[in-house]
Amino acid sequence: MNGYVLAIDLGTTGITVLIFNHDGELCSRSYSEFHQYYPQTGWVEHDAEEIWQVALSGIRQALKQKQITPAQIRCMGITNQRETAVLWQRSNSKSISPAIVWQDRRTSNLCQQLKQEGLEPEWQQKTGLRIDPYFSATKIHWLLQQNSEWQRQAENGELAFGTIDTWMIWKLSGGTCHATDYSNASRTLLYNIHQLDWDDEILRRLQIPRAILPAVKPSSGFFAETDPQLFSGQRIPICGVAGDQQAALFGQGCHTKGMAKNTYGTGSFLLMHSGQQATISKNKLLTTIAWRIGNEPVEYALEGSIFVTGAAIQWLRDGLGIIKQAAETDALASSLNSNDDVYFVPALTGLGAPHWDPYARGVIIGLTRGSTRQHLVRAALEGIAYQVCDVVKTMQREAAIDLQEIRADGGMVVNNFLMQFQADILGVPLKLPSITETTALGAAYLAGLGCGFWNNRADLAALWQLARRYRPEMEREQAQRLYARWQQAVALSRGWAQQDS
16 A cells, blocks of 8 residues: 555654554654753653654654655554643643653652542542552642642633643644543543543542543544644644553554563553453552554553663763763673672652652662672663563562563663563563564554554554564573562662652
8 A cells, every 4th residue: 555654752752753654664764852851859841842843843854854745644643651741721722831741750749648538549440540640630730739820721721731642633733633542541540441531520639620631532543634734735634642652562463462562761661451341450550541443442451660761771871971872781781790789779750560659769789899880780771670570570460370471662672681681580581573663653553543554453463573582591590589689679769758758
């Protein structure tokens, strides 16, 4: 089939635009970073207007790079950093404040208060989520509390809320479409994943008016057309939207119950397809909507969310200055025969699954006079693998199944040391696809299904190709000994900031 599908991957630190043909081959790519703002300890912000401009520039760059015209784009898909909250004026499409990023911890005390009110069991049953600053709900409440005029405007429907997908749809459509998809709605802590509607009781408690919330649409299906002024008069249909981790699950071909993937990005997110019934976790995992394809039933996933993995490597580069680029870490870690009992718990923004401790803080333990930057780098990479192991063990208990393999993707899968150590510590193979940017690929697939570019999921699953398999090589006794030592280090990081708060 002629033509292309364009996918926009709105990540936490940068925006990737990829263009795929009907065979699922990558034809063009652009990437640009945008600024990160840390105005106070534990706060993380983005400029929503900058995200829009960087995305628009990236789309145009990807088209120009391979001389692809807007008329050749059959449809567009969007995937995004989830939970990040944006509020804007409907009248002028301008954001009213910085976007509060999913990593932000400013609402920790509010979340603690809500837990003390005994709300968490009920809210988890409704939303599949835990009460945590990670999610959008308390971010929206905090923003509206900063200005009584904003609260009034919200109640009058003059303001609009969205996660980054909704913001992008609004801007691309010229302000004609205020919508999100089921997967992103399920990450707000405001959406009842059983009734498939915004929950009025939660909205009332947090003083969030329904008037600011977007319509919820299938992840694969028509959303809007782009403003013709943006792309040489062309109206490109937006036909696929999903949160980044659900998009990666779809892009990895994990379409059936029991299949799992892990994405190694700024954070790491392990998702396992759990079928068409939402099972609420008893082991501190999240239950999330995976996607909805057209009028088919909603499908769900179990998720373990790890806040800081690739971000720990960025911190070594930007915070400590001990590396110049992430690519160095593979050789530095491999230069040591062991970790020499040095461990790094990268709880730089608290701990996610399975601990859910917003007051945890980073710990580096085991340093001696013989410790070097190689030890810190190796400890950071191993810390990523250990955190994933925490989630896998929890997920296996939850689902009462032993995962036979994990499909891995994200920017860090190019690190051979990390991938091999991950297979070793888990004791199961890791399979890497030929296209590792499966988040954007999943958005492209959802969009292509939505506009008829591809016929069905079976056609898409057939496009998945294995690039490399990492098999466990470490003795299980050694792996268990290392992991037990990791658990000691985690215990030291727990609750550190609670007294200070």
